Amino acid sequence: MSTIQSRYFMILILFIIVYGAVTRLLPLQSEEAMVQSISEDGYLMMTIARNIALGLGMSTANGTIPTNGTQPLTSFLWAGIYWLVAGDKVQGILGIILVQFTLATLAAVLLWRLGIHILPPHPTKRQIAILAAALWYASPVTIAQTQNGLETPFYLLAVLGIALLVALSIRKWSFRHSILIGLLLGITFWIRNDAIFFILAVCLTQLLLGSWQRHEFWPRFLQVNVMGTTTVLVALPWLIYNKVNFGGIMPISGSSQNLTSQFGQNLPLLPSVLIEYLLVFFPIPGQLQMMWPVVLASTVVLIGITIGLWPLWLRLQQPTERRLFLLVSLYGIGLIGFYGLYFGAGHFLGRYLFPLSPFLALFSVAIGWWIWPQIPWQPLRYGILAGFMVSLSSVIVYKSLTNHPHQHAQVIDWVNQHVAEEEWVAAVQTGTLGYFHDRTLNLDGKVNPEALQARRQGPTELIKYVVNKRIGSQRIEYIIDWFGIASWIEKHSLIKQNFKLIIADPKLNLAVLKRQ
16 A cells, blocks of 8 residues: 555545544534433433432332343443432433443454454555444444443443453463453453353353363363353352342343244344444445345345355464454354344344444455455446445435434423323333333333233233232323324223323324323
């Protein structure tokens, strides 16, 4: 790369990084923008965190419903922010946006360092690493997933840090090192419990490609057991808490999400989600992801990439490359197998597979960089580069000009205008509503073990629960949610006997039932 090319390249990188940073901080321009930047499930976690800060424990519904429907370590981190701002809801959002920005920025730096250490010796490997990190950092998909009020950026930072540590520890791994990695893996489990697949991948990678000689299997086996035991000991308090207080080791949020799942229901969505992460900066609109031409094309591309991974594995010479390749492959197989075949909630598949995104970004940029000089006709190269720049600019302009209101803004607005603070409301989706109206009862069971138990017994039991539930001497006065909840009046006679439908607005996507 010539001096002039290097200069233009660094200008491009600087532009992409600045765009990513500014876009991440853009919600700070107004209170409304800050409120809209947080996801529905992000508000669930933030409600629990705020209650912890206020001395109400891990709970929802104004501290009256104990819950474990959260990822604990991030909840504790958010609770620290709410403690600093004395529980102020808007200032809490501000603090969380800034922390998420910091975590995502650190993750991009780690991805850059990972690329420098892992990519094969090449004069331009630093350029490949910084391009991958910059594109990943500024990607609309990445920004959405790491600025959602959830554990995603914290989890991603932990995964990248441990992956870098494991890949580079080929010559200095010891039993002390096993304990250190075990501690970090245990902490990662506290950040998100599907880290079990990452933990398993780290253990298998060390077992198969450990720092001892290849024939010395048993010392490596002992190392892995020390590491795994340490991880379990760190994770054990959270598992015991879940089992003793809520009857199972999985948080009730996961049990609720998986309640209506069917085997393999997410498989059609998998290819387009993975291709979206391989494209790095170019999101596939949600309405296109399930269309059969997109699914078919994505599947064909993924099959081709999978077939090409074997010769790529054979070409890897450095131990660090092989360790990272095996680690990410095993981790990816675990996540794809679990969320593609077993778990439900397909609309969250992008978030569940998001920890793979930085590795896929590094992979796709490295492959693109290798293919580029192989293109024989120079005008074609310039045409591809021009097309890339136009596409990049189009995504930036589109994302800058479009403003999508929060999907639950209309619910909050109606409650603020018509419901007194002391009145109780119930909703199936209570993330945003429960954050801004403390006296909100959750009905989908994500954060309410009583509602989850009622759902397990059938729709009739859930209806009985919401009709008969009392919090102290008070009953539920309103049931409010998206328009679909209006059908409860006709479907359930018990609802019709106790509530009347006062709002049913499909255009606004809002329905309100008021107790008679």
